[in-house]
Amino acid sequence: MVFPANPFKPTAGVMPPVLIGRESISADFSEGLDDGPGAPDRLMLITGPRGSGNTVMLTELGLIAKKRHWIVIDETASAGLCDRLIARIAPQAGRVADATLKPAFMGLSLGELTFTPAMRPSTLRDAIAARLNSLGKGKGLLVTIDETQDASLEDMTAIATAAQHMLRENAEVAFVFAGLPSLTSDLLNAKVLTFLRRASIKELGDVSLVDVRLALARTIRHAGVSIDDPALDAATKATGGYPYMIQLAGYHMWRQARRRTEGPADTITIDDVRSGVEQARARLGEGVCAPVVKRLSDRSVDYLRAMAQDDGPSVTSEVAKRMHESMDYANIYRQRLLDEHIIAAVSRGKVDFAIPFLREYLRSMGE
């Protein structure tokens, strides 16, 4: 038999073979659409650290909406977000001249479609209204925004204002925002924050190892490859329930088994798991941890490396000692790292890593 194609998808934004542990979010969203305007889950905020599945969750919710014949507009926050949304939501240039849109578009050349900040909320509203008008009964419009933490205050204010109006008018709309956990504590403008706080907030944490094990077993065995229980247990444990690591570990152990020329064929052995996990960890370091560490100042990295000497939460006074600095000095870096959600205060005087596998990465840097 030819070893089957690798089912694991260790690529940002790519749907995994099994979307593990997110059933309740999908169910809440489905209900929100079915319950009609006013349902709380039509305004959702998804937060999770990198690699926890923010983007694929948006894709999944988009699929749910499409099944109900809704229009789905996916955008990623970056400069020009609101203008892009308007351009994509408003029907094509020909229909842009629609009566509802005219006032907002006056004095603009249609080619460039940029709006003064003051005009954006009403222009976005008009665009959504026009699009909804063109849809059949029962159909609606879902807008998803990824990487919301990167949105400018101006764009977020415009989108929040428009969304609030459409929701209040009982329009067939839904908005889902996804971003890093820092989003909810960021010093965004109070108005925007109030709007997002009122959303149904879903935090994407690690998924349960019981679910990971079931999904791994299903994915592997359904493809016609065997794996025994000890190998499955080892693979499950190595993922730590972190979604990106699940795909990475799955992918590399599969590849290891496929390339191996000796030993049992069509089987992922415990040795395949071990070397697959090792390769997965290396990839995780390059892909997730390295970009985080690269942005930090040398002293911030020193703080993290002092923490990495511990196997669990670190005592802050001990970290300062290891840095050969005063508590006051070390606290500056502790605060910066807390603000960036790289570490978290777990109890009085103790901090721990907030990014999966960062500890292991920092340790390997020193080798």
Ligand SMILES: Nc1ncnc2c1ncn2[C@@H]1O[C@H](COP(=O)(O)OP(=O)(O)OP(=O)(O)O)[C@@H](O)[C@H]1O
């Ligand atoms: N619930 C899940 N079960 C299994 N695998 C998942 C799950 N969610 C995401 N993944 C996998 O994890 C990886 C990361 O997913 P995704 O790109 O959606 O994360 P993200 O939070 O958007 O990360 P980033 O911040 O890098 O954009 C992908 O390989 C994806 O297939």
Ligand SMILES: [Mg+2]
């Ligand atoms: Mg993403």
